Amino acid sequence: MxxxxxxxxxxxxxxxxxxxxxxxxxxxxxxxxxxxxxxxxxxxxxxxxxxxxxxxxxxxxxxxxxxxxxxxxxxxxxxxxxxxxxxxxxxxxxxxxxxxxxxxxxxxxxxxxxxxxxxxxxxxxxxxxxxxxFQWDELLLEAGILCIVLTMSWSKKVTPTDPVSLWLVRWLLFRVMFSTGAVKLISKCPVWWNLDAMGVYFESQVIPTPLAWYAHHLPAWYLRLNTVFTNVVELVIPFLFFFPIRRIRFIAFYLHVFLQAITIITGNYNFYNLLAICLSISLLDDQFFYHRKSKTESSQIWKYLTNLICLAVYGGILFGTYKLFNLELKDDWTISSKIGFTQKEFDKAISIVVPASVCVAIASLGIAISYSVVNSLFSVKDTSKKVKLFVKTVIINAVVIYIFALSIVPYTTSLYPKLNSTLPIQLKTQYKKMEPFHVVNSYGLFRKMTGVNGRPEIIIEGSNSIEGPWKEYQFLYKPGNGNNSLPFVAPHQPRLDWQMWFAALGNYHQNPWLMSLAYRILNAQPEVMALLNEVENPFKHSPPKYVRASLFNYHYTPEKNKQSEQAWWTRERASEYFPIFSKDHPPLIEYLQKMKIIQDKPAPKVTNTVLKNAxxxxxxxxxxxxxxxxxxxxxxxxxxxxxxx
Known part of the structure; x- marks a missing residue:
């Protein structure tokens, strides 16, 4: 053949x-x-x-x-x-x-x-x-493993295992998106269940863009509708990633990319959204980029049939959305929405959907592997080449099956632990052994919406006297001075700014690294000060004798004031975050020594001076x-x- x-x-x-x-x-x-x-x-x-x-x-x-x-x-x-x-x-x-x-x-x-x-x-x-x-660091590692699998064929040309390897990428994309959608409702977060999440999200996210301010002030009914759209795209659309009809997958691709694009322009989520879009390429095929009609596509009957199925699938999703979220057009041309199912009903649905999704994935992967094996046997005539291709196909398929099997463990653990308890102990043992390498991971972003009553922010201040005056340190990207413009910083991730956001959700005992940050500020350590806004450093010439941190609540300025004022934020002090420290404060020094931040023993010397200088x-x-x-x-x-x- x-x-x-x-x-x-x-x-x-x-x-x-x-x-x-x-x-x-x-x-x-x-x-x-x-x-x-x-x-x-x-x-x-x-x-x-x-x-x-x-x-x-x-x-x-x-x-x-x-x-x-x-x-x-x-x-x-x-x-x-x-x-x-x-x-x-x-x-x-x-x-x-x-x-x-x-x-x-x-x-x-x-x-x-x-x-x-x-x-x-x-x-x-x-x-x-x-x-x-962060989950995106783990996602990049897992996606990196799949790139290794994709290149195991050592061939510039398409090989029988390429569709199988790309299927594994789809499965990763499915797990990321579906888990992210499911955990929002599994968490019982009232903000998600009341469909008020988008009314909070644009203000409470880690590093908002300027467009987030405008999105926050959109009509409440429209923001609720956007919450519905997010739920549908994350909970329902991922199941279409494995649909055999290309057009249905392509529309799912467009919807997924649209959601990621909206997230990109309103929030600085480093490379995460770009990575999610990158993974969605697996939903496509070469004909998406340069159309070449096949015999099947040339058939008018097949064309009409696929169009009909596509309309039925997406029409069904629209109707289901209308019913499950009680969408209703009001007299003033607004659309009201309300979740039409209970937490108990959703939990029952998850108990059915999660194992069903695993079964569907097994069947879909089985079909893809069967095609790859058959193609490896009939794609070349030369016997020796055929044997080599077949052996290579079997090896790559075995790797794909192994990774897929491992992924079931974190997937079920995060969404439906009861199913995880029925998995073979050998599989869970293998997952535990591979866990340090992050071959597979569990996902689920924005489990609970924070900042309902205002976004908490830690403000660090320095002074040369305990009585003050206290002068505020500004970070490069996170909210501080309410007049500072909101930035576009992605795909860069300022990790200190990000961690300050998470630290504000707890206390400094839960975030011991903050003590090290305070100590470095007290010593005006140049490497650390470079992570802050050096232009607005209130102690440029010499470090302060004391530092403290306070917790503030931030809100966007009202829409009516933004036209006449420069400020993006209003804020009020909520409480003390950590007490006053000095650089020779004995408890602080002792604590940092236990953390090995301050060490008595000398660091290993750098002997390669040529490379060091370069x-x-x-x-x-x-x-x-x-x-x-x-x-x-x-x-x-x-x-x-x-x-x-």
Whole structure:
């Protein structure tokens, strides 16, 4: 059988696969560069949470034992004559360079490169501590594993296993989206159940954009309708990712991308939304980009039938939305909405849907694997090539099945624990062994809506006298001074600003790293001060003798005042967050010594002076660029190279 007739039943996915891989390189590039610019302030020897405290490079323990304790390539730092901080620089820069090469040239998107990208990011993640405990970091690691699977075929051309590997990407996208939608209602958060979430979300999100202010002041009924739309896109549309009719999947793709685009323009969620869009490429095929009619598509009967099915599916979703959310058009042309089911009914639905989704996934994956095996047997005539292709297909399919099986554990655990208890103990044991490598993860963003009565913000102040006056420190991106403009900062993630948002939801005892931040401010540590707004530093010439932190409640300025005032926020002090500290405060020093922030023993010396000087020079150059401009500058440079080479 000729190769051209071997895959007539499946659309070509060669271009789709390559586009997904190159898009992943863009995400990796953003992630590594964003991380790189923050290394000294977050993880340097004088940073907020020094990475050297995570790794004892002077330990005489065997290297293998060290890897078992913490799987990171940073253990090799002494072999290059570097310490942990400089080794992190090397890893971040290497990852950014490799990703940039894969972005500008398809030939670099090979298995070794994606193995390196995953390994380097995992190595940094292992010492990232609280500043890297985000779902998008885990999502990038899991997506990186799937890129490795996609490139295991070692072929520029489409292979029988490509549709199977892309199916695994769809399954990841499904888990992310459906879990994110489900946990909102599973959490019993009244704001989500009352459909008031969007009325709070635009004000309470971590780093809002200027458009978030305008979105917050949209009519209440429209914001409630947007909450309905979000629920439907996250809870229902993901099931269409596996639909056999292409047009239905394509519409699901458009809806998914639209939701991510709205999130991008109203909120700074670093590379997360771009990564979600990147994963959605798996819903497409090559005919999406350049239409080439197949014999099936040429049939008018098939065309009418698919149109009819498409109308039936999406018509059914619209009708279901109308009934389940009690949509009603009012006399004033507004649309009222209210959830028409109870928590008990939703929990029962989840108990049915989660196991059903696993069963549907098994069936869908089984069909894809069957096609790949058959195509491997009939796509080439040469017997030796056929055997090699078949063996390769079996191996890759086995890897896909293994990853899929592992993913069932976190998926069911986060949504329906009762199903998890019925899983084989061997499967859960395997998942536990692979957990440090984040091959698969559990997901579910915005479980509960915070900031209902105003967004809490921590304001750090310094003074040279306990009686005051107290002067406020400004951060680069998070709300502080109400007159400061809201920023566009994505795909960069200012991890300190992000963690300040989470810290405001608790107390300083739950966020011990804040004590280190206070200590670094008291010592005016340059690496840490670079993470704050140095232009508005109230103590430029010498650090304050005392620091304190207060908790404020922030609200957007009313719509009627925004036209005449510059302020974006109004705020009122709620309470003390942490008490007054000085840099020689004994309890503070003792606490930081226990955290290994302050250490008596000397750090490992850097003996590779040539590499050290090169890294210092590069750092001094990069420091002159604002992080977001640096990231988009690299992207623009990559686009220019693609267009000219």
């Amino acid at each position: 000729a190769a051209t007739t071997s895959t007539v039943s499946l659309p070509s996915v060669r271009y789709t696969r390559n586009l997904l891989l190159r898009s992943m390189c863009i995400i990796y590039m953003f992630a590594f560069l964003s991380f790189y610019v923050q290394i000294p302030g977050l993880y340097g020897d004088n940073g907020v949470l020094p990475a050297k405290a995570q790794l004892d490079l002077n330990s005489p323990a065997p290297l293998l034992l060290k890897f078992k304790q913490k799987p990171t390539l940073l253990w090799f730092a002494p072999y290059l004559g570097l310490n942990v901080e400089y080794m992190m620089d090397v890893f971040a820069l290497t990852g950014a360079l490799l990703a940039f090469l894969g972005f500008v040239k398809q030939k670099f998107c090979k298995l070794p490169m994606f193995v390196l990208l995953y390994s380097l990011y995992l190595s940094l993640y292992q010492v990232g501590q609280v500043f890297m405990w 890294l210092d020079t590069l750092r001094s150059v990069v420091r002159k660029f604002e992080a977001t401009l640096l990231l988009w500058g690299m992207f623009t440079a990559g686009c220019a190279i693609i267009m000219t080479v």
